[in-house]
Amino acid sequence: MASKTGETQKITSKTDDVRMSNIIAAKAVADAVRTSLGPKGMDKMIQNEQGEVLISNDGATILKQMEVFHPTAKMLVEISKSQDVEAGDGTTSVVVLAGALLQAVQGLLDKGIHPTRIAECFRRAEIKAKEILRSMSIPVDLKDEASLIKAATTSLASKVIYQNADLIAPMAVKSVLAVADIENSNCDLDNIKVVEQLGGVIEDSEIVNGIVLKKSSAGPKKVENAKIGIIQFCLSAPKTDMENSVEVSDYEAMDRIIRAERKHSDADPSHMSTR
Secondary structure, X not given: OHHHHHHHHHHHHHHHHHHHHHHHHHHHHHHHHHOOOOOXXXXXXXXXXXXXXXXXXXXXXXXXXXXXXXXXXXXXXXXXHHHHHHOOOOHHHHHHHHHHHHHHHHHHHHOOOOHHHHHHHHHHHHHHHHHHHHHHOOOOOOOOHHHHHHHHHXXXXXXXXXXXXXXXXXXXXXXXXXXXXXXXXXXXXXXXOOOOOOOOOHHHOOOOOOOOOOOOOOOOOOOOOOOOEEOOOOOOOOOOOOOOOOOOXXXXXXXXXXXXXXXXXXXXXXXXXXX
16 A cells, blocks of 8 residues: 555646646746737847857747757647637737746646636636637728728737838738738738848838839839740649658669659640739
């Protein structure tokens, strides 16, 4: 009986140590980006392995540049990425909130409350929080451009370019409305391309309805009545999902490989379209 009791105590102690390790790792990640939150948030200077220095107060950018190895820390980084994909903002807030919740969990665990009970209460709190947020929210008409510009300006309050919000916010709203399907409340942000040009300032930014091509010194300066051909299929030979290698010992085998690739890469005119 004594041996079984000892084994049970060891398992319980090991479980507690793992939980504490997870909480400490999550708090470390949250503390790393916590001070960059808000209008008075501080910028972070990050140096990568190549010696390149990046200065940013964007939570998603900071977490992307950080090298984390702990599973829980990686989970917080993935949470930030998911928030960036779904909402495009709040990447720092979601990590700080997760760290604060886990810090509160530490006190509950010390009181002997079971983790399953804590998780159940968190789910109930989530439902209540959604009800409160929906009751205090203000509907925004997607056709009301002035309200959308105000919302965009607010989201820029914690960014470095906030001093240029009067220029950037209207441009962002007009760009989104240009590619958005308002009737179905759908918008594919991949249709918006941000092109950076060295040597300019933010005030030089402008919206271009169409395609922007980088200027080449060797190419023509101006082309009138140009016709552009768009190829809708890949010209390179198809590749498998798994990495593989082929060893060739003679020229005949090389010729067979080249002929096989050409069969896949030869363009069929019936599959091409031009606009």
